[in-house]
Amino acid sequence: MCVDPHLYKATQSDIQKLENADIIFYNGLNLEGKLSDIFVRMGAKKPTVAVTETIPPEKLREPGEFDGHYDPHVWFDISLWTYAVERVRDALMELDPEHAETYRQNAAAYMKQLQELDGYAKEQIAQIPERSRVLVTAHDAFGYFGQAYGMEVMGLQGISTDAEYGVKDVQNLVNTLVERQIKAVFIESSVSPKAIEAVVEGAKEKGHDVVIGGELFSDALGAAGTPEGTYIGMFRYNIDTIVNALK
Amino acid sequence: MTRKAAADAERTVNNLESILPLVLDKNFQWVMMACVLLGISSGMIGCFALLKKYSLLGDTIAHAALPGIALAFMLTGTKSLDIFLIGAAIAGLLSATCIRLITYHTRIKQDTALAIVLSVFFGFGTVLLTKIAQSGSGNQAGLDAFLFGKAASLVSSDVWVMAIGTVILILLAGIFFKELKLLAFDPDFGRGIGWPMHILEGLLMLMLVLSVIIGLQAVGVVLMSALLIIPAAAARYWTEKLHVMLVIAAVFGAFSGFVGTIASTLAPRMPTGPLIVLTAAGLFAVSAFFAPRRGWVTQWIRKFRWRRAFGNKRPVLNEKAASQD
Numbered sequence: 178m179c180v181d182p183h184l185y186k187a188t189q190s191d192i193q194k195l196e197n198a199d200i201i202f203y204n205g206l207n208l209e210g211k212l213s214d215i216f217v218r219m220g221a222k223k224p225t226v227a228v229t230e231t232i233p234p235e236k237l238r239e240p241g242e243f244d245g246h247y248d249p250h251v252w253f254d255i256s257l258w259t260y261a262v263e264r265v266r267d268a269l270m271e272l273d274p275e276h277a278e279t280y281r282q283n284a285a286a287y288m289k290q291l292q293e294l295d296g297y298a299k300e301q302i303a304q305i306p307e308r309s310r311v312l313v314t315a316h317d318a319f320g321y322f323g324q325a326y327g328m329e330v331m332g333l334q335g336i337s338t339d340a341e342y343g344v345k346d347v348q349n350l351v352n353t354l355v356e357r358q359i360k361a362v363f364i365e366s367s368v369s370p371k372a373i374e375a376v377v378e379g380a381k382e383k384g385h386d387v388v389i390g391g392e393l394f395s396d397a398l399g400a401a402g403t404p405e406g407t408y409i410g411m412f413r414y415n416i417d418t419i420v421n422a423l424k
Numbered sequence: 425m426t427r428k429a430a431a432d433a434e435r436t437v438n439n440l441e442s443i444l445p446l447v448l449d450k451n452f453q454w455v456m457m458a459c460v461l462l463g464i465s466s467g468m469i470g471c472f473a474l475l476k477k478y479s480l481l482g483d484t485i486a487h488a489a490l491p492g493i494a495l496a497f498m499l500t501g502t503k504s505l506d507i508f509l510i511g512a513a514i515a516g517l518l519s520a521t522c523i524r525l526i527t528y529h530t531r532i533k534q535d536t537a538l539a540i541v542l543s544v545f546f547g548f549g550t551v552l553l554t555k556i557a558q559s560g561s562g563n564q565a566g567l568d569a570f571l572f573g574k575a576a577s578l579v580s581s582d583v584w585v586m587a588i589g590t591v592i593l594i595l596l597a598g599i600f601f602k603e604l605k606l607l608a609f610d611p612d613f614g615r616g617i618g619w620p621m622h623i624l625e626g627l628l629m630l631m632l633v634l635s636v637i638i639g640l641q642a643v644g645v646v647l648m649s650a651l652l653i654i655p656a657a658a659a660r661y662w663t664e665k666l667h668v669m670l671v672i673a674a675v676f677g678a679f680s681g682f683v684g685t686i687a688s689t690l691a692p693r694m695p696t697g698p699l700i701v702l703t704a705a706g707l708f709a710v711s712a713f714f715a716p717r718r719g720w721v722t723q724w725i726r727k728f729r730w731r732r733a734f735g736n737k738r739p740v741l742n743e744k745a746a747s748q749d
Contacts, residue, residue, distance in 0.1 A: 343688035344576045347451050375577035382450035
């Protein structure tokens with residue numbers, strides 16, 4: 178899905194696609210805010226699986242600003258996303274037992290790739306000086322990412338792209354950037370770049386140059402057919418972008 | 425200087441010192457200047473719109489900007505403020521023209537025409553946004569943010585756009601003051617003496633489009649139409665003279681921008697745009713209650729005094745007649 182999933186509303190043709198599907202996978206944990214009702218209805222007709230449902234609750238983040246909900250952006254911690262792969266594998270094996278062995282093999286191969294990716298991420302992030310391991314973005318989708326890879330995460334907006342912010346929020350962030358000499362901030366693909374540009378300009382007025390480190394993928398993958406259109410490509414792109422800007 | 429005055433002065437200096445870093449902050453200054461300018465221009469133009477019963481035209485133009493922005497993005501593929509402004513302005517002008525054509529050439533009244541144009545343009549814009557969303561570029565976001573403005577992230581370039589826009593609007597209102605006044609109060613008379621009222625109406629719509637477009641990305645659709653209506657409506661309570669009303673509305677608008685920005689600076693998580701509109705609404709409430717002559721409370725007090733003076737007593741003549749009995 179290539180738009181902000183918190184706010185995405187289904188069109189009639191999307192419903193049609195869901196109607197025609199053999200099985201439906203979705204993230205869950207309230208990520209697809211406006212679609213939950215549709216998934217519940219579909220669940221009565223065909224297997225409908227929230228891929229995050231087997232992640233042990235104690236591994237989920239429950240930050241205050243989420244109003245008692247879990248942070249849904251679990252895919253940024255590869256060790257948690259492995260649960261999702263297992264959940265998909267099990268659901269497919271149940272739906273189509275004839276090819277169970279194929280699903281098992283494919284999942285095993287994919288998990289190996291994920292492990293390599295995890296190793297790559299840790300190795301790359303180690304190149305950033307410890308003091309500069311701060312990720313500033315306009316949307317705090319990176320809570321799990323920060324936790325898994327030892328980066329402090331700071332955002333301008335609250336949990337969802339719905340949230341409003343004021344002058345004080347912008348000022349606080351500008352002051353932090355200047356005080357801690359953070360070199361780059363990141364725009365995400367599904368958040369308006371205007372928010373972070375005000376921060377960059379504000380810091381420049383205080384004599385501290387902050388560059389926009391590039392766009393990170395947060396809630397959306399890149400266009401289909403490009404490397405960033407897959408999970409692994411997207412993750413690798415994010416890691417490279419962050420490390421290049423901050424090291 | 426007495427000791428008390430000295431202490432007072434010292435306290436003021438201390439207060440100033442705690443506010444000073446806040447005021448010197450560039451982000452604050454940009455947002456403040458932009459919002460004050462916006463308050464001035466929309467307060468002023470709002471007066472003409474209010475008197476001409478065009479208040480909701482601003483709302484329509486603001487909503488109509490959505491397809492303009494979406495098309496501008498589809499044609500150019502870039503998220504550039506200038507291109508969006510041009511797209512929004514063209515769509516806004518087109519919507520205003522549609523409203524005029526519908527009201528002049530059909531039997532449909534203006535309020536219905538406004539509603540038709542607003543919903544058709546906004547609906548078309550939503551279709552385009554969905555199309556962009558499904559085209560797979562993963563890059564559409566920020567388009568609707570443009571429509572729902574984030575005042576807190578205004579920067580120096582925005583201040584320039586608004587300053588130029590506001591100056592143009594003040595000049596236009598100054599040059600054509602007499603003409604616009606006639607348009608607002610007695611267009612039939614104007615037509616009678618041979619003034620081109622259609623062109624003047626077009627001019628007023630052009631001014632509205634300009635003021636909506638420059639404010640749109642700052643405070644968004646809903647708040648923009650609020651700023652066009654509320655300061656003007658509040659100003660109407662204080663005066664019977666158009667030029668005074670313009671100044672009062674501009675001051676109310678500027679004050680709302682000022683207070684809204686300050687309030688949003690005092691604590692985190694205080695969205696700037698909505699606070700500005702709340703301030704304007706507060707000014708309106710004060711005006712509606714306490715304005716001399718027209719305010720509810722003042723009118724009530726006048727009635728009360730009247731009653732206390734003359735109370736249940738009959739008019740004087742009758743009283744005399746009654747005592748003679």
